[in-house]
Amino acid sequence: MTDTRYLVHGVFWEGPPAVQPAEPDRTADDGGGPVLRLQSPEGEFREIALRRGHRLGFQVAEPGRFCLGHVQMRQAGSRSHVLCASAAPAIRGKQCERCFVLDESRLMHDFHRGGRVTPGLREYLMQEHWLYVATFAGGATKVGTASGPRKWSRLAEQGAAVARYVARAQDGRVVRILEDLVTADVGLTQQVRSAAKAEALLQPLPATALDAVNARAAGDVRALLARTAVDGFEPVDEQWSRPAHADALYGDAIFGNKLRHAYPHALEAGQHGFGIAALSGANALARLDGSDADFVVNLSQLAARTIVLGDFVSEVPAVQEALF
Numbered sequence: 001m002t003d004t005r006y007l008v009h010g011v012f013w014e015g016p017p018a019v020q021p022a023e024p025d026r027t028a029d030d031g032g033g034p035v036l037r038l039q040s041p042e043g044e045f046r047e048i049a050l051r052r053g054h055r056l057g058f059q060v061a062e063p064g065r066f067c068l069g070h071v072q073m074r075q076a077g078s079r080s081h082v083l084c085a086s087a088a089p090a091i092r093g094k095q096c097e098r099c100f101v102l103d104e105s106r107l108m109h110d111f112h113r114g115g116r117v118t119p120g121l122r123e124y125l126m127q128e129h130w131l132y133v134a135t136f137a138g139g140a141t142k143v144g145t146a147s148g149p150r151k152w153s154r155l156a157e158q159g160a161a162v163a164r165y166v167a168r169a170q171d172g173r174v175v176r177i178l179e180d181l182v183t184a185d186v187g188l189t190q191q192v193r194s195a196a197k198a199e200a201l202l203q204p205l206p207a208t209a210l211d212a213v214n215a216r217a218a219g220d221v222r223a224l225l226a227r228t229a230v231d232g233f234e235p236v237d238e239q240w241s242r243p244a245h246a247d248a249l250y251g252d253a254i255f256g257n258k259l260r261h262a263y264p265h266a267l268e269a270g271q272h273g274f275g276i277a278a279l280s281g282a283n284a285l286a287r288l289d290g291s292d293a294d295f296v297v298n299l300s301q302l303a304a305r306t307i308v309l310g311d312f313v314s315e316v317p318a319v320q321e322a323l324f
């Protein structure tokens with residue numbers, strides 16, 4: 001069974017939230033239950049735990065990306081995943097043209113500008129939403145939104161270093177109006193690229209600096225919200241609790257001045273296998289056999305690729321000495 005070709009959907013953090021406040025001696029498994037989600041050729045899902053101390057070994061089975069299917073909104077606000085009927089190559093990001101067009105989650109971004117929505121999507125958008133300000137390892141800061149049920153996991157999947165919720169909105173329309181307002185007035189971006197997050201983790205800012213950056217941005221947003229005429233929300237001041245799984249990737253948890261490097265191999269091909277020392281969003285702190293260095297692996301690069309699981313081992317780069 002080891003030669004089953006799985007399609008990688010990505011890294012998900014859908015377990016129970018991490019608890020607040022964060023204790024220095026908390027265990028490695030305090031929330032989120034991060035997994036790599038795989039789809040078998042029969043369309044069944046399988047999840048590989050990405051907890052600290054676990055090992056991930058795989059071989060990329062074929063070049064290119066394949067369609068992950070599309071999201072369909074059901075009644076009662078839940079979303080369901082529809083697999084790609086033709087297992088087609090991915091043309092639009094991680095989707096084929098047909099699934100891109102059918103994807104209802106795409107429509108939610110235009111709802112507050114008067115865009116068309118399906119009944120299921122309308123119901124999803126009518127639930128409570130949260131506005132947050134998230135800061136990443138290098139200090140890049142964004143404004144974003146999360147639906148009620150995804151309040152904590154959305155930020156865990158983004159790989160935030162520090163984050164604060166700044167408003168609770170009555171629905172997904174109001175929260176996106178606020179989000180656009182924050183971008184226009186405070187200048188906060190709505191997107192930080194995955195590659196930028198990975199790169200910043202090579203040299204994260206100290207925890208106190210990251211918290212100061214986030215607190216200042218959240219304060220600016222709250223000041224803006226206090227004078228806006230938009231109805232249907234209440235300002236909040238609530239810190240997001242970062243999962244302990246991520247701690248070893250961040251500043252004050254770097255022990256013994258251990259050196260850290262970008263993972264030296266592209267994930268689009270080849271054999272890979274490493275121990276997971278920490279995980280923030282989709283970025284893992286990897287330990288390679290035969291090396292004392294730490295490596296940051298951006299697992300989001302595996303999304304929409306096909307892999308075979310197994311006892312594979314990443315090659316330690318021959319130029320490693322030159323890195324030190």
Ligand SMILES: [Zn+2]
Nearest residue numbers: 067084096099
């Ligand atoms: Zn498709």
